[in-house]
Amino acid sequence: MGQCIQVLVNQMSKQISSELDMRLRALESGSQQGEDLDAHGWFWLVVLGVLIPALLLAIGWWWA
Amino acid sequence: MTTESNFAADRSAWPLLLKERTWGQWRLGVALATAAAATWCYLIGEYTGYYLGFIQGGLALTAGSMIGMLLVLLAAGPTCIRFGIDSVASTKPQFGTRGWVIPAVLQWVSIVGWNSLLLIFFAKSLTQLLNVLGWLPSGVSGRQIVPMVTLLACLVVYAVLLRGAKGVSRLSNILVLHVFVGLWMLYLLVTHRWQDLITAQPALARPDPLWNYTTGVEIGISSLLAWWAYLGAMIRMAPHGRTVVVPVMLGMGAPVPLLSLIGIAGVLVLKVSDPSEWLRTVGGPLYAVVALGFVAAANLGTAVAGIYSSAVGLRNFSALERLSWSTVLVIAVFPVALVGMLIPDLFFARFGAFLAMIGVAFAPLCGIQIADYFVLRRGRIDIRGIFDHEHKGPYAFWYGVNPAALISMLAGCGLYVYLLNPLTYESHGSYRWLTASLPTALLAGSLFVVLTRLFVAARGRGDYP
Numbered sequence: 001m002g003q004c005i006q007v008l009v010n011q012m013s014k015q016i017s018s019e020l021d022m023r024l025r026a027l028e029s030g031s032q033q034g035e036d037l038d039a040h041g042w043f044w045l046v047v048l049g050v051l052i053p054a055l056l057l058a059i060g061w062w063w064a
Numbered sequence: 065m066t067t068e069s070n071f072a073a074d075r076s077a078w079p080l081l082l083k084e085r086t087w088g089q090w091r092l093g094v095a096l097a098t099a100a101a102a103t104w105c106y107l108i109g110e111y112t113g114y115y116l117g118f119i120q121g122g123l124a125l126t127a128g129s130m131i132g133m134l135l136v137l138l139a140a141g142p143t144c145i146r147f148g149i150d151s152v153a154s155t156k157p158q159f160g161t162r163g164w165v166i167p168a169v170l171q172w173v174s175i176v177g178w179n180s181l182l183l184i185f186f187a188k189s190l191t192q193l194l195n196v197l198g199w200l201p202s203g204v205s206g207r208q209i210v211p212m213v214t215l216l217a218c219l220v221v222y223a224v225l226l227r228g229a230k231g232v233s234r235l236s237n238i239l240v241l242h243v244f245v246g247l248w249m250l251y252l253l254v255t256h257r258w259q260d261l262i263t264a265q266p267a268l269a270r271p272d273p274l275w276n277y278t279t280g281v282e283i284g285i286s287s288l289l290a291w292w293a294y295l296g297a298m299i300r301m302a303p304h305g306r307t308v309v310v311p312v313m314l315g316m317g318a319p320v321p322l323l324s325l326i327g328i329a330g331v332l333v334l335k336v337s338d339p340s341e342w343l344r345t346v347g348g349p350l351y352a353v354v355a356l357g358f359v360a361a362a363n364l365g366t367a368v369a370g371i372y373s374s375a376v377g378l379r380n381f382s383a384l385e386r387l388s389w390s391t392v393l394v395i396a397v398f399p400v401a402l403v404g405m406l407i408p409d410l411f412f413a414r415f416g417a418f419l420a421m422i423g424v425a426f427a428p429l430c431g432i433q434i435a436d437y438f439v440l441r442r443g444r445i446d447i448r449g450i451f452d453h454e455h456k457g458p459y460a461f462w463y464g465v466n467p468a469a470l471i472s473m474l475a476g477c478g479l480y481v482y483l484l485n486p487l488t489y490e491s492h493g494s495y496r497w498l499t500a501s502l503p504t505a506l507l508a509g510s511l512f513v514v515l516t517r518l519f520v521a522a523r524g525r526g527d528y529p
Contacts, residue, residue, distance in 0.1 A: 023079050024448045027147055032081045034145045036443070037305035048313040049134030056127035060277045063120060 074229035075389040077379035079447060080148030080300055087301040091233060093311035095298055098236035099369035100291070101243045101319040102362045103185045104178065108287050108320065109327020114268040115276040118261050121328040124277050125321040128284020128499075133317035135285075135505060136292045136426075137309070139433035144296040145305045147447050151296030152377040155429070156450045157526070158436045158512070161457055162464025166473070168377055170425050171293040175374040175396075177411075178290060180214075180403035182363040184412050187213035187404065189359045193352055196344060214404025218397050221367050225375070225393050229301055232372050235365060242361035246323045249355065253329045264332035275496045282484065284321060285501040289426035291316055297373035371396050382453070424486055424504075428476025431505030432469055432512045439513055446527055458527035466526060468515035476508030 026032040037045070073084050087095070112121045143154040155167040187210040194200040194209070224231040254261065269276050295316075299308050330336055334345060344352035375396040378384050384392055403411050437443065449458035461467075484491045484500035494503065521528035 020078055020451060023081060024451060026081055027079055027447045032083075034082065034085065034148060034302075035304040035306065036142060036146055037309065041306045041309040044309045044313065045134065045137070048310075048317070049130055049137070053127040053130045053134075056123045056130075057281065060120060060123050060127065060281070061274065063123075063273075063277070 074301070075376070075379075075392075077150060077153055077376055077385070079153075079451075082148075082303050085148055085301055085303040087233070089302075089307040089311055092299065092302045092308065093315035094240045095233055095236040095301075095369065096311055096315035097243055097319050098240045098365035099294060099298070100316045100366070101246060101323050102182050102366035103189075103359050104182060104287070104366075105246075105320055105323035106327035106330065107181075107185075108283060109324035109329075110331045112280045112283050112324065113266060113328040113331035115266050116269070116280045116328075117264065117266060118325070118328055118332060120277060121266075121280055122321060122325050124280025125284040125324050125328075126318075128281040128286075129288045129317050129321045130313065131281070132285040132288025132501070133291065133313055135430045135434070135501075136289060136295055137312050138438070139430035140292055140296045141299060141308065141312070142305075142437055142443065143445055144300050145302070145308055147445070147450075148300045149296065149447075149450065150300060150373070150376045150380075151292055151294075152380050153450055154296055155433065156459050157441065157445055158432050158466060159469045160461040160464045160466040161453045161459050163461070163466050163469060164380065166470070167429060168380060170429065171377045172374060174290055174293045174426075175370045175377075176399045176403065179367045179370045179400045180411055182367055183214045183217045183400060183404050184210060184408045186217060186359050186363045187211075187408070188412070189356050193349075193356045196352060197349060210408045211405035214408065215401055217364065217367065218401040218404070220364065221371050222393055222397050224368050225372055226390060228389065229372065232298075232369055233301075235368055240365075242358050242365070243319060243323070245354065245358045246326060246362070249358065250323075250326050250329065252351075253326065253333070257329075257333045260333045261329055266332065267335075272496065275491070278496050278499055279489070282495075282499040282501060285499060286427070288317060288320060289430060289501065292426050292430060293377075294369060294373045297376045298369065367400075371400070424477050424480045427480060427501040427504040428473045428508030431476060431507070431509035432472050434505070435509035435513050436516075439509075440516055440521075440528055442529065444529055449527060461520070461525050466520065468512055468520050471515060472508045472512040475511050476504045479507050480504040 023032075073080055108125070109121070112125055115121075116124055140151040140154050143149065143157075144151065152164060152168045152171055156164045159166060188206065190213055191200070191206040191209040200209075224235050227234070266276070295312070299312065302308050302311075344355075371393070375389075375392045378392055378396060384395065387395075437445075446458045452458070453464070454460065455464075459466075480486075480500050483493055483495045483498075483503060491500075516526065516528065520526050
């Protein structure tokens with residue numbers, strides 16, 4: 001019984017390794033990588049994450 | 065690749081391939097909004113309402129939330145978007161192939177904490193409603209109801225998540241409607257009690273108005289930094305950086321301050337932030353039932369997203385990598401059920417300290433990740449290195465741990481506690497101008513750059529260019 005479980009675990013490990021390796025190779029080739037932030041993404045990041053909070057902070061500090 | 069392996073990919077910590085990353089802008093935004101809009105918003109609003117009035121509180125929380133979201137997205141976002149991995153896996157280039165356990169534990173504690181809080185909140189609201197409607201059997205009190213409801217909610221979350229990311233997405237499509245119910249509740253309170261609202265004085269406001277405002281901003285930043293734990297598992301389902309920014313900033317960053325207004329308004333006017341309690345005051349039992357439905361929908365959606373992220377994070381441990389998805393789910397859900405059943409009151413009462421702990425831990429973590437990706441590596445990540453746990457792997461550092469990350473993390477935590485004591489809210493130094501989270505992230509990131517350049521990269525460790 002113990003041996004069976006060990007064999008099963010080893011088989012699963014092997015499957016996981018080969019599956020992971022296939023994924024890593026696909027990502028390393030670049031064909032399966034997601035697209036990084038582009039100019040459009042950075043624009044919205046700056047507007048929503050920097051400019052609007054800065055404006056709100058300025059209003060709040062002025063109010064305070 | 066087999067269909068079966070495609071099916072299982074979203075239930076593992078493996079990197080996802082482009083064809084498996086099927087969430088578009090809208091789907092991601094809905095899932096994130098459903099995850100973000102929960103009753104913690106009332107608690108966040110309540111804490112802000114102790115120091116600021118309605119309008120100022122709303123402004124401070126919005127500014128803080130957007131800044132917090134920006135930090136989280138810049139920290140975990142680039143690596144997760146490019147390689148389809150979760151937040152925990154994205155820390156291996158900084159912390160090492162063993163050191164990543166520290167962010168993993170942070171993620172686990174954060175998600176268990178938040179979700180315990182949400183489910184206890186729901187259970188308490190239900191108990192209260194049953195009491196008002198006279199449906200609570202004699203001799204039965206919240207002490208019995210809260211643990212039972214928490215357990216039931218955990219079982220529902222478990223059942224939904226057996227379907228993996230698909231379960232999260234499908235549930236979000238239904239539960240996102242609760243955001244509009246939340247806005248309706250806000251409209252009710254504002255229209256019924258506007259005059260009281262704008263004249264109400266915050267209970268714990270200090271004589272220094274700038275300190276009060278900065279504290280509102282800090283509450284926003286530290287609350288949103290907690291999204292680091294959730295973000296990677298969600299955005300890895302979307303394939304393009306350009307489609308991620310707006311859903312994250314608006315879907316996840318905006319609902320929190322918006323719905324927190326309900327908590328601010330509640331605590332200012334009626335001295336209670338739980339809408340199921342004050343809606344009864346405003347509109348009777350029917351409104352209270354609607355509010356309870358809202359609380360249930362909101363917290364369930366968030367708990368599902370949270371437990372999913374936690375389970376994916378746990379998959380990074382090689383011992384859990386081989387277990388079935390259902391077993392990993394049990395491991396992720398069990399602590400939440402345990403807190404809800406054994407120590408609900410104690411946990412609920414310590415929320416403020418917990419919220420502060422989140423800021424202490426995640427601010428330096430974000431600073432380190434941002435500095436590493438944008439300053440030191442300039443976007444160069446070895447994806448194989450993230451999953452290579454051999455002694456000579458690129459991110460092995462020393463015995464799998466990067467001391468530079470640990471020292472920077474500790475220094476950041478120390479600075480945070482100096483600037484703002486998370487338990488007493490006693491502050492020092494430049495806190496009233498700079499908040500505590502921002503200088504903490506800056507110090508941790510800067511120190512990490514210096515230590516890495518002087519000691520780590522100079523010894524050829526960490527695969528730095």
